[in-house]
Amino acid sequence: LGQPVVIDNKAGVNGNIGAQEVMKAPADGYKLYVGNGSMTIAAHVYTQIGIVDMRQMVPIGNMLQSALVLAVPASSPIKTYAEFVEHVKAKAKTGKSIDYGTGGVGALPHVTTELLRERLGKPPMNHIPYKGSSPAITDLIGGRLDAMFDATSVVAPFIKGGQLRALLVTSDKRIPAFPDVPTAAEVGLKDFNIVSFIGLYGPPNLPADVVKKANAALNAALKDPTVTKNILDRGDEPGGGTPEHLGNLTRTHYKTWGEVVKANNIKAD
Incomplete structure:
Protein backbone atom coordinates (compact mmCIF):
# COMPACT_ATOMS: atom_id res chain seq x y z
CA LEU A 1 0.00 0.00 0.00
CA GLY A 2 3.02 2.28 0.21
CA GLN A 3 2.33 3.50 3.74
CA PRO A 4 2.73 2.32 7.35
CA VAL A 5 0.13 -0.04 8.83
CA VAL A 6 -0.66 0.24 12.53
CA ILE A 7 -1.99 -2.89 14.26
CA ASP A 8 -4.44 -1.99 17.03
CA ASN A 9 -5.32 -5.15 18.96
CA LYS A 10 -8.85 -4.81 20.33
CA ALA A 11 -9.44 -8.00 22.29
CA GLY A 12 -12.84 -9.09 23.55
CA VAL A 13 -15.68 -11.48 22.64
CA ASN A 14 -13.92 -13.20 19.74
CA GLY A 15 -12.96 -9.86 18.21
CA ASN A 16 -16.31 -8.09 18.55
CA ILE A 17 -14.86 -4.97 20.19
CA GLY A 18 -12.66 -4.30 17.17
CA ALA A 19 -15.46 -5.14 14.75
CA GLN A 20 -17.79 -2.63 16.41
CA GLU A 21 -15.16 0.08 16.05
CA VAL A 22 -14.61 -0.62 12.35
CA MET A 23 -18.35 -0.74 11.67
CA LYS A 24 -18.54 2.89 12.86
CA ALA A 25 -15.40 4.01 11.00
CA PRO A 26 -15.46 6.26 7.91
CA ALA A 27 -15.63 4.26 4.69
CA ASP A 28 -12.29 5.55 3.41
CA GLY A 29 -10.09 2.46 3.82
CA TYR A 30 -7.97 3.84 6.65
CA LYS A 31 -9.49 1.58 9.28
CA LEU A 32 -9.90 -2.10 8.38
CA TYR A 33 -10.71 -5.19 10.39
CA VAL A 34 -8.84 -8.49 10.63
CA GLY A 35 -11.49 -10.97 11.72
CA ASN A 36 -11.68 -14.72 12.13
CA GLY A 37 -14.37 -17.32 11.56
CA SER A 38 -15.24 -17.45 15.26
CA MET A 39 -17.08 -14.15 14.83
CA THR A 40 -19.66 -15.94 12.69
CA ILE A 41 -20.27 -18.29 15.63
CA ALA A 42 -20.33 -15.56 18.28
CA ALA A 43 -23.31 -13.94 16.57
CA HIS A 44 -25.37 -17.02 17.47
CA VAL A 45 -23.89 -17.70 20.91
CA TYR A 46 -23.90 -14.20 22.42
CA THR A 47 -27.47 -12.99 21.97
CA GLN A 48 -27.57 -10.12 24.46
CA ILE A 49 -24.53 -7.95 23.73
CA GLY A 50 -24.86 -6.83 20.10
CA ILE A 51 -22.39 -8.99 18.21
CA VAL A 52 -21.46 -7.56 14.82
CA ASP A 53 -22.93 -9.52 11.92
CA MET A 54 -19.88 -10.11 9.75
CA ARG A 55 -22.11 -10.32 6.68
CA GLN A 56 -22.69 -6.57 7.02
CA MET A 57 -18.99 -5.75 6.67
CA VAL A 58 -17.34 -5.38 3.28
CA PRO A 59 -15.12 -8.40 2.49
CA ILE A 60 -11.68 -7.58 1.07
CA GLY A 61 -9.78 -10.87 1.04
CA ASN A 62 -9.05 -14.11 2.85
CA MET A 63 -5.69 -14.05 4.65
CA LEU A 64 -5.31 -17.68 5.73
CA GLN A 65 -7.13 -20.89 6.59
CA GLY A 188 -13.81 -42.45 9.32
CA LEU A 189 -15.26 -39.02 10.11
CA LYS A 190 -16.98 -38.11 6.86
CA ASP A 191 -17.99 -34.52 6.07
CA PHE A 192 -15.95 -33.21 8.98
CA ASN A 193 -13.82 -30.76 7.01
CA ILE A 194 -13.71 -27.86 9.47
CA VAL A 195 -11.45 -24.95 8.66
CA SER A 196 -11.42 -21.56 10.28
CA PHE A 197 -10.22 -18.48 8.44
CA ILE A 198 -8.84 -15.02 9.00
CA GLY A 199 -10.10 -12.36 6.65
CA LEU A 200 -9.65 -8.66 5.96
CA TYR A 201 -12.84 -6.59 6.07
CA GLY A 202 -13.85 -2.97 5.76
CA PRO A 203 -16.75 -0.90 7.11
CA PRO A 204 -20.09 -0.77 5.27
CA ASN A 205 -20.12 1.24 2.02
CA LEU A 206 -16.37 0.93 1.46
CA PRO A 207 -15.83 2.09 -2.16
CA ALA A 208 -15.09 -0.58 -4.77
CA ASP A 209 -11.80 1.05 -5.80
CA VAL A 210 -10.54 0.92 -2.20
CA VAL A 211 -11.56 -2.74 -1.93
CA LYS A 212 -9.77 -3.53 -5.19
CA LYS A 213 -6.55 -1.82 -4.09
CA ALA A 214 -6.50 -3.46 -0.65
CA ASN A 215 -7.27 -6.88 -2.15
CA ALA A 216 -4.40 -6.55 -4.64
CA ALA A 217 -1.98 -5.59 -1.86
CA LEU A 218 -3.11 -8.53 0.28
CA ASN A 219 -2.70 -11.04 -2.55
CA ALA A 220 0.75 -9.66 -3.34
CA ALA A 221 1.81 -10.02 0.31
CA LEU A 222 0.58 -13.62 0.41
CA LYS A 223 2.82 -14.47 -2.55
CA ASP A 224 5.92 -13.33 -0.67
CA PRO A 225 8.00 -16.50 0.06
CA THR A 226 8.78 -15.38 3.61
CA VAL A 227 5.11 -14.80 4.39
CA THR A 228 4.11 -18.11 2.82
CA LYS A 229 6.76 -20.05 4.78
CA ASN A 230 5.75 -18.41 8.04
CA ILE A 231 2.10 -19.37 7.53
CA LEU A 232 2.90 -22.95 6.48
CA ASP A 233 5.31 -23.45 9.40
CA ARG A 234 2.44 -22.61 11.76
CA GLY A 235 0.38 -25.39 10.22
CA ASP A 236 -1.90 -22.95 8.42
CA GLU A 237 -2.59 -22.44 4.72
CA PRO A 238 -2.13 -19.10 2.91
CA GLY A 239 -5.36 -17.52 1.73
CA GLY A 240 -5.82 -15.08 -1.12
CA GLY A 241 -8.48 -14.74 -3.76
CA THR A 242 -11.28 -12.31 -4.41
CA PRO A 243 -13.49 -10.31 -2.07
CA GLU A 244 -16.40 -12.44 -3.31
CA HIS A 245 -14.64 -15.58 -2.08
CA LEU A 246 -14.34 -14.16 1.45
CA GLY A 247 -17.96 -13.02 1.33
CA ASN A 248 -19.14 -16.51 0.40
CA LEU A 249 -16.93 -18.04 3.10
CA THR A 250 -18.39 -15.71 5.72
CA ARG A 251 -21.99 -16.44 4.78
CA THR A 252 -21.40 -20.21 4.65
CA HIS A 253 -19.79 -20.26 8.10
CA TYR A 254 -22.57 -18.09 9.52
CA LYS A 255 -25.26 -20.50 8.31
CA THR A 256 -23.44 -23.75 9.12
CA TRP A 257 -22.42 -22.85 12.66
CA GLY A 258 -25.76 -21.24 13.40
CA GLU A 259 -27.38 -24.63 12.82
CA VAL A 260 -24.85 -26.42 15.06
CA VAL A 261 -25.28 -23.87 17.87
CA LYS A 262 -29.06 -24.20 17.71
CA ALA A 263 -29.00 -28.02 17.60
CA ASN A 264 -26.76 -28.21 20.67
CA ASN A 265 -28.30 -25.27 22.56
CA ILE A 266 -24.95 -23.51 23.01
CA LYS A 267 -25.27 -20.19 24.83
CA ALA A 268 -22.78 -17.81 26.41
CA ASP A 269 -25.15 -15.28 27.96
Missing part, protein backbone atom coordinates in the same frame (compact mmCIF):
# COMPACT_ATOMS: atom_id res chain seq x y z
CA SER A 66 -6.50 -22.91 9.72
CA ALA A 67 -7.67 -26.45 10.41
CA LEU A 68 -8.22 -27.80 13.90
CA VAL A 69 -6.31 -30.60 15.57
CA LEU A 70 -7.76 -33.06 18.07
CA ALA A 71 -4.99 -33.45 20.64
CA VAL A 72 -4.40 -35.45 23.82
CA PRO A 73 -1.54 -35.26 26.35
CA ALA A 74 1.60 -37.11 25.29
CA SER A 75 1.24 -39.08 28.54
CA SER A 76 -2.24 -40.32 27.55
CA PRO A 77 -2.65 -44.01 26.68
CA ILE A 78 -4.84 -42.89 23.76
CA LYS A 79 -2.81 -43.20 20.57
CA THR A 80 -5.46 -42.99 17.82
CA TYR A 81 -8.86 -41.49 17.11
CA ALA A 82 -10.42 -44.97 17.31
CA GLU A 83 -9.00 -45.38 20.82
CA PHE A 84 -10.35 -41.93 21.73
CA VAL A 85 -13.87 -42.94 20.66
CA GLU A 86 -13.55 -46.21 22.57
CA HIS A 87 -12.45 -44.28 25.67
CA VAL A 88 -15.37 -41.83 25.44
CA LYS A 89 -17.93 -44.61 25.06
CA ALA A 90 -16.39 -46.72 27.83
CA LYS A 91 -16.64 -43.75 30.21
CA ALA A 92 -20.26 -43.18 29.17
CA LYS A 93 -21.18 -46.77 30.04
CA THR A 94 -20.07 -46.17 33.61
CA GLY A 95 -21.96 -42.87 33.85
CA LYS A 96 -18.81 -40.78 33.59
CA SER A 97 -17.48 -38.37 30.97
CA ILE A 98 -14.22 -37.09 29.62
CA ASP A 99 -13.19 -33.50 30.28
CA TYR A 100 -12.37 -31.37 27.26
CA GLY A 101 -11.15 -27.80 27.26
CA THR A 102 -11.50 -24.83 24.94
CA GLY A 103 -10.42 -21.22 24.87
CA GLY A 104 -13.99 -20.09 25.56
CA VAL A 105 -17.70 -20.74 25.12
CA GLY A 106 -18.81 -20.57 21.50
CA ALA A 107 -15.32 -20.58 20.01
CA LEU A 108 -14.75 -22.83 17.00
CA PRO A 109 -13.10 -25.63 19.05
CA HIS A 110 -16.17 -25.68 21.32
CA VAL A 111 -18.78 -26.03 18.57
CA THR A 112 -16.52 -28.49 16.73
CA THR A 113 -16.36 -30.74 19.79
CA GLU A 114 -20.13 -30.52 20.18
CA LEU A 115 -20.52 -31.49 16.54
CA LEU A 116 -18.25 -34.48 17.15
CA ARG A 117 -20.26 -35.41 20.25
CA GLU A 118 -23.40 -35.28 18.11
CA ARG A 119 -21.78 -37.63 15.58
CA LEU A 120 -20.91 -40.06 18.39
CA GLY A 121 -24.49 -40.24 19.64
CA LYS A 122 -24.14 -37.48 22.26
CA PRO A 123 -22.18 -39.30 24.98
CA PRO A 124 -21.42 -37.18 28.06
CA MET A 125 -18.43 -34.90 27.40
CA ASN A 126 -17.76 -32.24 30.03
CA HIS A 127 -16.83 -28.85 28.57
CA ILE A 128 -14.38 -26.75 30.59
CA PRO A 129 -14.06 -23.28 29.03
CA TYR A 130 -10.94 -21.21 29.75
CA LYS A 131 -10.10 -17.58 29.17
CA GLY A 132 -8.06 -18.25 26.06
CA SER A 133 -6.26 -21.27 24.67
CA SER A 134 -3.01 -20.94 26.66
CA PRO A 135 -4.32 -22.03 30.09
CA ALA A 136 -6.34 -24.81 28.44
CA ILE A 137 -3.23 -26.12 26.66
CA THR A 138 -1.31 -25.99 29.95
CA ASP A 139 -3.93 -28.15 31.66
CA LEU A 140 -4.08 -30.51 28.69
CA ILE A 141 -0.31 -31.05 28.81
CA GLY A 142 -0.57 -31.60 32.57
CA GLY A 143 -3.23 -34.27 32.12
CA ARG A 144 -6.00 -32.30 33.82
CA LEU A 145 -7.95 -32.48 30.56
CA ASP A 146 -8.49 -35.57 28.44
CA ALA A 147 -8.52 -33.92 25.03
CA MET A 148 -9.23 -30.74 23.11
CA PHE A 149 -9.54 -29.30 19.64
CA ASP A 150 -7.57 -26.18 18.78
CA ALA A 151 -6.10 -24.46 15.76
CA THR A 152 -3.03 -25.94 14.12
CA SER A 153 -1.00 -22.81 14.84
CA VAL A 154 -1.85 -23.04 18.56
CA VAL A 155 -0.94 -26.70 19.11
CA ALA A 156 1.93 -27.00 16.60
CA PRO A 157 4.77 -26.08 19.02
CA PHE A 158 3.54 -28.58 21.61
CA ILE A 159 3.08 -31.40 19.13
CA LYS A 160 6.53 -30.81 17.67
CA GLY A 161 7.93 -30.53 21.21
CA GLY A 162 6.48 -33.90 22.21
CA GLN A 163 4.10 -32.55 24.86
CA LEU A 164 0.90 -33.29 22.94
CA ARG A 165 -0.20 -36.05 20.58
CA ALA A 166 -2.33 -35.24 17.54
CA LEU A 167 -5.09 -37.72 16.68
CA LEU A 168 -6.51 -36.03 13.58
CA VAL A 169 -6.72 -32.79 11.61
CA THR A 170 -10.00 -31.39 10.31
CA SER A 171 -8.65 -30.34 6.91
CA ASP A 172 -9.51 -32.22 3.71
CA LYS A 173 -5.85 -33.17 3.22
CA ARG A 174 -2.88 -33.78 5.48
CA ILE A 175 -1.00 -30.73 6.69
CA PRO A 176 2.70 -30.35 5.76
CA ALA A 177 3.53 -29.38 9.35
CA PHE A 178 2.08 -32.74 10.58
CA PRO A 179 2.46 -35.16 7.66
CA ASP A 180 1.89 -38.23 9.86
CA VAL A 181 -1.40 -37.01 11.34
CA PRO A 182 -4.47 -38.38 9.51
CA THR A 183 -7.40 -36.27 8.36
CA ALA A 184 -10.86 -36.69 9.83
CA ALA A 185 -11.98 -38.46 6.66
CA GLU A 186 -9.09 -40.92 6.92
CA VAL A 187 -10.19 -42.03 10.39
